[in-house]
Amino acid sequence: MVSFECDYNNGAHPKVMARLMATNEERTLCYGDDKFCDSAKEKIKALCGTPEGQVWFLTGGTQTNAVVIDSILHTYEGVVSVDCGHINVHEAGAIEFTEHKVITIPHKNGKMESAALDKYLDDFMHDGNASHSVYPGMVYITFPTEYGTIYSAKELDNIYKVCRKYDIPLFVDGARLGYGIMADGNDITLPYLAHHCDVFYIGGTKIGALCGEAVVFTHNNAHKHFFNIVKQHGALVAKGRLLGVQFDTLFTENLYFEISRHANVMAMRLRDMFRNHGYEFYIDSPTNQQFIIMRNEEVARLSKDVIFTHWGKYDNERQICRFVTSWSTTEEELKELEKALKK
Secondary structure (H helix, E strand, O other): OEEOOOOOOOOOOHHHHHHHHHOOOOOOOOOOOOHHHHHHHHHHHHHHOOOOOEEEEEOOHHHHHHHHHHHHOOOOEEEEEEOOOHHHHOOOOHHHHOOOOEEEEOOEOOEOOHHHHHHHHHHHHOOOOHHHOOEEEEEEEEOOOOOOOOOOHHHHHHHHHHHHHOOOOEEEEOOOHHHHHOOOOOOOOHHHHHOOOOEEEEEOOOOOOOOOEEEEEOOOOOOOOHHHHHHHOOOOOOOOHHHHHHHHHHOOOOHHHHHHHHHHHHHHHHHHHHHHOOOEEOOOOOOOEEEEEEEHHHHHHHOOOEEOEEEEEOOOOEEEEEEEOOOOOOHHHHHHHHHHHHO
């Protein structure tokens, strides 16, 4: 069986593993107060052009979303997301578990539209019964989106302008950030992103690390007791150096971006492969997630040789299936997929 189920069904990049082994015997301080974390933080801040920024390392995406959102919102506030947003559909109510409502607005191709956000916030502010409702305390988007699509620089700028208009922070989930940054046609850079949101994170779990997400508060705006909030959530890693070593390696010699580009290149070849075999696509994605419409019998046939995600029902005869490449996708895996499609 060859797997295109997700981009975290493997270990870590060999350079990350080698660095972990090479530094294994070193003694350091704990809880992220070590030289590896310090070095990684400085590299990330330099790449983002945010010398005044703050960087924190957590272990996974759901954990990161829950901790960051809970640290920003008051008890009576919720977070605004598109209805297909990751925190709304694929985190098992983790945000609601922190007692904050996910407030949803419609998406377009997986993305939040600034006009829709502006209308929702304007309607809320002019609602005479707003004091009886959950207050929108922040806005959440993902880059890339849940459907692999990406925002343009203009779209991100428009969303951030709406957030500033209503004085609420913008949080960008970057679990697959590298794949978005390195996508063909993308015009958002790390510095641009850092200057058009209040907090975002750089995903490591899905891009070359064993685990880990790097949270960047862009203008020294983390909660003054963020450390305590992380600890309270059970998210504080005692051996913080394990995360620091990984991110320090990923952000050495452009590794993070090179392996992200590789995944996208493999995804475009996968896309062309399906297209050449006559398959339709549910959405046009320029990143490592590809969504293909397949007949039920074809899903059953291909599942015998290939692992992929059954994303949802398209109609009674067809399904939406997700195929995902990663930094570790090989030529051999694509060849095996091609063989399965030809059967």
